[in-house]
Amino acid sequence: MLLRAALASLLVAAAPAAAQEVPLFELGRSLNANVVEYAARVGPDGHLRGGTPIDVYWLLRAEDGRREGLNLFERLFAYGAAGRFDGQGGQFHLVSLPARELSLRRGPRGWEADTAIAGEPARLERIFVTTEGGAGAHVRFVELWGERLADGAPAYERLVP
DSSP, X not given: OHHHHHHHHHHHHHSOOOOEEEEEEEEEEXXXXXXXXXXXXXXXXXXXXXXXXXXXXXXXXXXXXXXXXXXXXXXXXXXOEEEEEETTEEEEEETTEEEEEEEEEEETTEEEEEEEETTEEEEEEEEEEEEESSTTOEEXXXXXXXXXXXXXXXXXXXXXX
């Protein structure tokens, strides 16, 4: 019994510390209050976790607020993120905005996603997509909100397809 307890405590001490998720920005839609959240996976050493350092998931605010993963279609065609990363950061884009490059980097307040908003380098805080129609909705416009890196002033841009 004593040996089993000693082995268990050694295994717990040897287990790697869990990664934490640091929210980067969210994507809201005019359809309902649910949002897609983009978060950086950060290890106990403060570096990005290898492989896929960006986690993307639903926050179901129109229901009970629970978190739910994206399905395959949503990851591949609507809300997924793809890019090149190392432990210090990287470049990525959203599959629905492939021409807009984002940088994942450690800023003065921690991990952040930066991009150009209205032509100025900015920390991205929120994306909002306004659509028309029901199930076959089409995008009327996309709005980007953030904070300019140069002076901390609010940044805003409206994209019309």
